[in-house]
Amino acid sequence: MSIGLVRLREDSDRIRQGAIDKGEDPAIVDQALVLDGRRRQLLGDSDRLKAERNTASKQIGEAIRAGAAPNGPEVAALKQASTDAGAQIEKLDAELAATESALDALLLRIPNPADPDVPVGDESANQVVRTWGDLLPKDETSDGTAWTRRPHWDIAADLKMFDLERGAKITGSGFPVYTGQGSRLQRALIDMMLDIHTAEHGMTEIWPPALVNAASARGTGQIPDKEDLMYVVPRDDLYLVPTAEVPVTNLHRDEIFEADQLPIRYAAYSPCFRREAGAAGKDTRGILRVHQFDKVEMVFFEKPEASAEALEWLTGRAEVILQRLGLAYRVLLMATKDMGFVQAKKYDIEVWAPGVERWLEVSSCSNFRDYQARRMAIRYRPEAGGKPELVHTLNGSGLALARTVAAIMETYQQPDGSLAVPEALQPYMRTDRITA
């Protein structure tokens, strides 16, 4: 269940257009509508027969209590009626189950329609919403001496901040070992980010499990959509989390909030494990694409009318981190075909890395509206005693560490080979400079 059946019926035109905008087949919407009609037909027939059977069973009980022989003819007739109904119910329910599973399969293929203010198109339609900070050049002249900014892996080697070869030895490629000040930098960043998000942004800190069960992986859509993304522990039927979004959003699976409990806003650190299948050979140098990295993730549960504004605020809170670190970045509004299947609106934040001369994605902030919430049955009561409605969920990185570390190293490297520590990190690093 992803798109709601009620919305499918009442808002089918918009859902159809939403599928087209995201490059999906709109015919699925019509197929789903047909199956929905069939389902309702079967359900009505089955329910009617079940009511008959329940009545017959009740009459058997009453007759026996009134003194009829449990095996007498009067009771036997009633039993027969109930048995006959049961046989028909079995047939109808089998067909119903088949119809529902076919319908569910179709619904899973209908994407969440994008918000009206999202540009329609592919990657080329993405919009740069804003840019912050000065883009440092790779080559520069300071104090009359020309020098070239190096990629982070060279800096790391000199300053012994991480070790990819040994990581490959003990685990495999893409599992960096952070060492010395590099290790401390990891701790410092996690600490700083969580401090800002809790003390200044009012979020509640969460330290979630790094393994989740199948139900949780299904809740956020990792199963079945992105199963190849995750490391699996088959012996225990568990999955290593690709992001804290999975455990943290699932915190409130199958729950109903009172209106005054919302919004709920979490900031959670977790390690993230990604197989990156299909990305082999891409970004093989340094720590731009790794199988294990660390991330502070923000996860919000909002009232529907507040979610659009919440996405802007959420994105801004991720930007705060980059501003404190003094890293240049830009914010992209993702176009319909580049934003993903389940998002209604998404901003990517990319940091400038002058050593590799590239924009690096360090955050992705999304509003899912009720799409995820439906899957996980996360609801709230708009008014006391009223009917529950789905909440809106949002999440965004604040921030992913590995690429942020790369940007810090490339931005703060000095001509003498040392690394300046961004002012905001100095209390956490207990130093203002990292040297060999």
Add this chain to the structure above:
RNA sequence: GGAGAGGUCGCCUAGUGGCCUAGGGCGCCGCACUGGAAAUGCGGUAUGGGGCAACCCAUCGAGGGUUCAAAUCCCUCCCUCUCCGCCA
């Protein structure tokens, strides 16, 4: 890992095959009483689905099974608690 006890409508709890369309208490929401309140009384108070509606169907940790009929009996699994063992 071993032994035992449990998982019922927000919370506590009753319930060993048909009078359970799940009873009672607490909490909550109405209404009455009151100058206002407390106390008391009366009524209401789960979720999903189907139906214009009356109403109907499903759900007593999950899934199977027995039966005309399952909260109740049987099987498998999950979780919680207690004790033992092991252990960062």
